[in-house]
Amino acid sequence: MVERANRPSNLSAPKASAPGPQVDIVGQGGSQKVVATLPSGESVEVLLFGATVTSWKSNGGKTENLWLSEKADLTGSKAVRGGVPVVFPVFGPPPKSGHATSSLPQHGFARSSRWEFLGKSDTEDALDSDSVKLDFGLDRSGLSEDARKAWPLDFGLVYSVTLSKESLQTVITVRNEGEESFEFQFLLHTYFKIQDISKVSVTGLSGTEYVDKVLDATTHQQKDNAIKFTGEVDRVYKAIPQDTTSILEDGKPRFDVIRDNVKDTVTWNPWIEKAKAMGDFSPDDGYKNMVCVEVGAVDGWQKLEKGEVWEGGMLVKSLL
Template sequence: MVDRANRPSALNAPSAAAPGPQVDISGSGASSKVTATLPSGESVEVLLYGATVTSWKSDGGKAENLWVSEKAALDGSKAVRGGIPVVFPVFGPPPKDGHPTSSLPQHGFGRTSRWEFLGKSTSEDALDSSSVKLDFGLYTSGLTEDARKAWPFDFGLVYSVTLSKDSLQTVINVRNEGESSFEFQFLLHTYFKIQDISKVSINGLLGVEYIDKVLNASTHQQSDASLTITGEVDRVYASIPQDTTTILESGTPRFDVVRDNLSDTVVWNPWIEKAKAMGDFSPDDGYKNMICVEVGAVKGWQKLEKGEVFEGGQTIKSLL
């Protein structure tokens, strides 16, 4: 064989020993969960009940970013208090005006249904093991009989949770698989773990109108560049012009919450009395260590005709 002077160099095949993301399924029944861990130590846990993210650790696995109540039900008996519950197809108490969601419980059935684990996928680059995507599905056939009666539409949901070294992306895909149109709302009810609520501020909402549920659902406008928490807060900020909301601790950015095709954000902290009144909120002073910044489409309704698809979500960046 003639030796060519300019033959292409051999490709470096990935080492068989090179570690990739690990995905494990544990538990049984309603307590089943999927855990993904990157070679660098970052991890995410998703309970199949509600497809609820119950843990997200960054910084090599040393920093837990989500708050979960010590009394949270993780056995499928009720919605999880903490993590990232999926709110669908109605936000808050359903309207009482005969709307198709009127017979549903508060926050709908997404967070209280058992989802299917559809599998994992990693980066297309075989040498890149820095992210892993987990997909979960919920369909009409997976609902309880009561839920199907209360909301008799044919739909399909695919919820994708993508873990990267410094971020977590959570995206919902909603498809109308029936003959008639339907309306829905959607929210990712994210509980962020923080060190001290008195030192937390939230930027990115200046000038935005909000509905203040603490003040009889009256409408106001955010007049300060930084929102600080000094008591119970329950606000729906609608039609936010910029995509990123930043949570700061002691003036230092801690999380960037980047919305994708979602225009609304809810900010919630129960404060002292409400925290004590909730049986699954623990410890009583846990309100000091959490803040909910929840992206969604909750002002009005999203409408899907037959065969149409809606997709929206968030990317949370840990800024440690």
């Protein structure tokens, strides 16, 4: 048998590629949402109305991490009570006059506008099935006529939601598409699902100045390392030096909330009377099973000149 110098090597069968994340668009009209599921079972659901994350399941899909009111409107007719609503371009009631946002409703228009699904981003590794990134977009053309009149500025938003096995990352990119500068605020109004609010504490805000809305918007200093809940809490913590705020249940870490290019955090629980007073908050005692830890840029204003871009958001780790 003649030995050939350039004999081909043995052919090896190609490796079977790992199953990738599944992404589906389900529902119709205002109820349409994007659902992404990892092969290991973790999932996220994003309602196109408001680009609101309404569900995030970790632990192989067994553990729901977000609280959603039983009376949350998921039809695209009003902002969702629960999940992760996107607040832009103003937090809370807008300034009464003299500001570009003064004619807007509380919390702005992002959470009550229909966003466009821009698609699933490819991962760097084609065989990586451990994460999936979903992108959503909103610009002036996607606003209602009333919102365009109230805020007559050209802008572009891209909101990226990245699901991994043990975390959820949500980041917004704001671009000034117009000729004149504008100012804005931004907040991710996240409702975390917990077992018992009386056993919950929030850490990582020690030494930080905050505005207490329950106490007539007076300013205070956080002295204790842990915030505990024995009544209504509505506080805006400003210029937090450390990046991570943690939620503990029964003394055990439950969530790490890591700020990304934002320095402020709101902590909120409506407690008994306020929960009963909100028509879309259900059940009435649902305050026992939720706590809001909301990262954002709400102390003052972010300013963008023509063509400038700003980005900020959070990474949340589920520690179960």
